[in-house]
Amino acid sequence: MTDRELMSRAREASLNSYSPYSRFAVGAALECEDGTIYTGCNIENAALGDTICAERTACVKAVSEGKRSFRRIAIYADSENWCTPCGSCRQFLAEFSPEMEVLCAKAGGRYVSYKLSELLPCNFNF
Numbered sequence: 001m002t003d004r005e006l007m008s009r010a011r012e013a014s015l016n017s018y019s020p021y022s023r024f025a026v027g028a029a030l031e032c033e034d035g036t037i038y039t040g041c042n043i044e045n046a047a048l049g050d051t052i053c054a055e056r057t058a059c060v061k062a063v064s065e066g067k068r069s070f071r072r073i074a075i076y077a078d079s080e081n082w083c084t085p086c087g088s089c090r091q092f093l094a095e096f097s098p099e100m101e102v103l104c105a106k107a108g109g110r111y112v113s114y115k116l117s118e119l120l121p122c123n124f125n126f
């Protein structure tokens with residue numbers, strides 16, 4: 001799957017976003033080492049701190065299906081700025097694949113690419 005195809009899966013996933021509070025819809029598409037794809041969207045809650053980001057939704061879906069090794073994640077939001085993952089999502093993904101690639105889009109679908117280790121050097125581990 002090309003980067004563009006993966007980003008288009010992320011964009012599709014953003015359509016399922018439940019974000020009545022922020023009105024900021026995010027979608028993610030996570031590619032595992034074996035090529036399978038798990039998508040996710042952000043899911044907000046009236047207890048705002050209980051909100052789950054799109055990236056973590058996708059990661060939780062993958063890990064709960066037995067996948068622990070990831071190649072790429074595409075993140076899409078119809079936003080003015082590149083939709084880079086929040087700190088918690090960086091740490092969450094780094095638990096499994098600190099060297100994975102992270103594609104961050106903005107409105108229109110243009111994207112920038114990082115290594116997760118660039119976005120989160122020295123991730124916590126013990």
Ligand code: THU
Nearest residue numbers: 022024026042053054084085086
């Ligand atoms: N959000 C994500 O889903 N992923 C990110 O990388 C950044 C933020 C969500 C959380 C919340 O529902 C909304 O975007 C605004 O912060």
